[in-house]
Amino acid sequence: MSVLTRVRTAFLSLLGIALIVLTVAILGTSKFNTPSEFELVQLDSGWTISRGSEYHYIESLVNSYTGLANRGDNIVIRTNLPDLTSYTDVPIGICFRSILSTVDVYVDSALVYSFGHDYVEKGKMVPKIYNFVPLPKNSSGKTLLIRFTAQENNAFSGFSPVYLGTYNDISNQLLEPKRLSVVVGIFLMMFGFILLIISPFMLLSSSKDTSILFSATTSLAMGIYIFCFNDLFWIVSDNPSLYTFLEYFSLFMIPPSIIGFVLFNGKDRNKKIVTYGFMGSLLFVLTVTMMHVFNIAHICNFVVLFHVTVIIQGVYMVITLSMSLRKRLIEKSEFRGVTLSTVFLVTGLLLFMICAQVDIVFFNLLKYSAEGEQSATINFTTVGSLLFMICLFLNYFYHRIEYLSESNVKEKLEGIAYTDALTGIANRARCELTLAKLDGNYTIISLDLDYLKYTNDNFGHAEGDHLLKGFAAILKESFTEALLIGRMGGDEFIVVLPYIDEDRCERAIKCMVDLMCYRTSKEEHIRYSASWGYATNKELTFKAGATAQDVYLLADTKMYSMKNQHHNQSLGRLYDDLLKNFSQKGGSSNEA
Structure with missing residues (x-):
């Protein structure tokens, strides 16, 4: 994308984020509160x-x-x-x-x-x-x-x-100030659930995208924590023991989910340190969970240790990501080399980590001060979580666009590197690469184009090139099921069929012969003719360690047997053409 397109896209994305935040902020006002039916x-x-x-x-x-x-x-x-x-x-x-x-x-x-x-x-x-x-x-x-x-x-x-x-009036009084938490929590849980459903398909796809799984766990953990901290699950069920456990568990799961995303998305250059941080966070969650389940120590006793650890991790991530983004912006002017996906990811991480650490600091100040933790809120974390997941979505969206763009460029470059420029079929490098990877049952046909040197010498290289391109077109029309159609060099060609079936192979060859005859009838100087030989991998089962290259050599040997037969026919055509040219010159002299 051009610089102008990048800037415009970034502006529209940020505008969208601002509109979402404004909408959520409006929902959080008292305008939508329900009046009490009785005195509260x-x-x-x-x-x-x-x-x-x-x-x-x-x-x-x-x-x-x-x-x-x-x-x-x-x-x-x-x-x-x-x-x-x-x-x-x-x-x-x-x-x-x-x-x-x-x-x-x-x-x-x-x-x-x-x-x-x-x-x-x-x-x-x-x-x-x-x-x-x-x-x-x-x-x-x-x-x-x-x-x-x-x-x-x-x-x-x-x-x-x-x-x-009354119960209804008290319930409304407790819920209405937490409307923001309800909206954000539901959004994050639904978003995480959708990503969790998609993640197996992305893991099995060609891109093998692991980061989407961590996006799902991050969104789910944030949404569940927001609901549990604000005691919102009692609306739908009466199981406070489960919800209290989930509050601590989801809180402890947020750091490894975020670090895992950064690690598997390749956004941090200090991969070794990030790996240690991810493994340590995950081990912490598993350890405290097992201790809680077996009543060795309750999960609530590890909050202070978690806060200390997460502040250290958060400061490190904020500093390193900021420095990384700043370095990229300095080294690459005008956003060049800095993808929008990276900008959104770093921005979202910074916003969430700053908001979360503000709430952690305020929580501990309130718990150890005159007001007490009962008045503590996680409004900063709630807003930060929403912004982070929106940025994460935008990161993934632009990352997929950039991935597809890179894939297209890579495919085009590979096409240039492995395509014969004249005929448009596979070149020798591609042919050898394919032969090296062949497996299962296959048939290799070696072909040698007749009259190429004769055509070049008598009618010019332009006609010779025309002969090569025409023959390549005949091969593509004849061998429609081929795994490979390529030019090994000069007048040598190869076709690889992904099966062993002599009748099907002969029918394809007959189609090639018919097309050569038809095209020859339409040409003035060019004659399409070729020698061929084919061999299958089963013909070399007696030879230990036989490769596709050995099968190709066997097909090449058979091709030369036919080429010797065509040799005399080539000499006969040369004699006929010499007589024809001589008679035309002689006629011209007499007329003169």
């Missing part, structure tokens, strides 16, 4: 918190911080329920989020809800979950007590909002 209350003030011997009153629940809750820590929060008379005719409840902890809810010392104790008894990880707790009737003004018992080290910090209202 956030119970944020009037709480007291006790942890061990500490007991204090707080002004805002979501802004409170009691430090990291480790395994076995009990944190109790209390408040008095407001007047609930406006909800007389509808069932109401409270909703709050818990992380890796058991939960017990009491209303005036009566246990009304409990979660997670069955997981603890089995030694399994207590999942993250939104707890929907129905309240008993006549709960107005009564004391609400919620006890969190952490079941992992660094289980959680801070508290989520506690909502009071």
Whole structure:
């Protein structure tokens, strides 16, 4: 593509990305929110918190911080329920989020809800979950007590909002701010699933494209992680244990998927380092997964190690890819040599890695600060994931165009290198290459064109070239099933048939003879005639290590037997033509 075409295409692609991002941003606004059917209350003030011997009153629940809750820590929060008379005719409840902890809810010392104790008894990880707790009737003004018992080290910090209202209103309140995550998550999962279906066909194709498999796993991992982190799977199913595991597993799968794509797409020059990074990331995922499955250590305990590792990997990838792109742009002016697929891939990777690392930093700052991780979001990662997958799609799209263009150029160059310039059939190099690769049953025909030297000497090389081109055309018309039709040099030709069948071979030769007779009748000076001999690979089964070259030599020997017979006919034609020329000259002299 020309420079102008590249720039125009890049501009249109970036414009498309901008429109998609703008559309998603609009969907994320509050304009599409559904009004609450009943009053929805956030119970944020009037709480007291006790942890061990500490007991204090707080002004805002979501802004409170009691430090990291480790395994076995009990944190109790209390408040008095407001007047609930406006909800007389509808069932109401409270909703709050818990992380890796058991939960017990009491209303005036009566246990009304409990979660997670069955997981603890089995030694399994207590999942993250939104707890929907129905309240008993006549709960107005009564004391609400919620006890969190952490079941992992660094289980959680801070508290989520506690909502009071109907199930539908609370569900809408939780989902509507996450509309962006829903749209992007569904898009990424569907896109990854489609790529996963296509990947076997691409792996089995001539291009053997492995990178599409990593594109599929990257998109799926990103989409699943966005859904799990935002607790969106509870909409369709009630299996918090699976979704909590998938949150960590999909998060851990993103780095090896991206590194694998870069590695198998050949976009990083330090292939050895990238290979080590890919193998290390994949081994990390497999190890922590097996430890979790066999209850050796829960997968949630490896997040800190993952964050440290991924930040190092991300910084390395950002620096090396930026330097690689910059070097290419400096070395090759005006985009020459820098393909659009490379530009889109590097741009997408940079955007995603920067966005992801921003969220990682903010997550850890919130977890170890006054606000707590309950208020952490992955909005940057969500947008970065969308941009990355769009860039990845554009990368693959332009990569296929560039691959097809390169294939066409390669095919044309190979055609020039392996085609006889005069006749348009295979040249000697192509013939020898084909003979070296022959396998199975085959028949080789060696042909020698008669009268070439005679035609050149008496009628000029232009007529000789005409004879060669005409004979090549006869061969192509006669041997339509041939694996190879080529010119070995001078007046020597070869035909390779991909079968052993003497009758079919003889019919093709008869067709050639008939065409030579017909074309000869249409010519003034040229006579089409040839000597031939054919041999099959089965004729040399007695000879150990026999090759196609040996079969060709056998066919050549048989051809020379016929050539000796044609030799006398050639001398007779020479005598006839000399007499004809002499008589024409003599007649001219007498007339003069």
